[in-house]
Amino acid sequence: NAGVTQTPKFRVLKTGQSMTLLCAQDMNHEYMYWYRQDPGMGLRLIHYSVGEGTTAKGEVPDGYNVSRLKKQNFLLGLESAAPSQTSVYFCASSYLSSYGYTFGSGTRLTVV
């Protein structure tokens, strides 16, 4: 039982490049979330999913896209990376609404 696994752990991108972050959970959780963490700003919700095939925008969705083709996987895409997207990205999942999250180990992304 691995919980929530994120890949990659680190990445450096050049401005304009694209990439996909993968989140996988093996707990059969319905809900999955992508947050970004920046110094002094806590964790801000980018996109979330309430089940296979569903996605919705969070607080800071611009510049990101997501997909949830399988229940256990939630992908976060950056089509054209910008320096403002330099951040630590955390994926999380929860069993139901109003239950605590299980977080992945994070992806540190630097856009130069």
Add this chain to the structure above:
Amino acid sequence: GENVEQHPSTLSVQEGDSAVIKCTYSDSASNYFPWYKQELGKRPQLIIDIRSNVGEKKDQRIAVTLNKTAKHFSLHITETQPEDSAVYFCAGTTGGTSYGKLTFGQGTILTVHP
């Protein structure tokens, strides 16, 4: 939507002292309030949570209190130890149609000096 404010942003205590971190929330429909601890370079981990039908919850040296009327909740750590040093985040959600989306406070850096 929900807005969660957390204070203080930094907190320094001596080992053995108590530490208190406070959060306020804006949405009176919020019903679930977890607290997360994040050590340097690690993922946030749930340490305690409270639901709106409960006023206080304890787990060993950690307790959380909730005041629904004033819309604030607090984390209390007693007999602090150096390993309690970390960033602590509060969060809130309305659950239901908000699909468990947590809104996080800005975080408190707790330093416990030996």
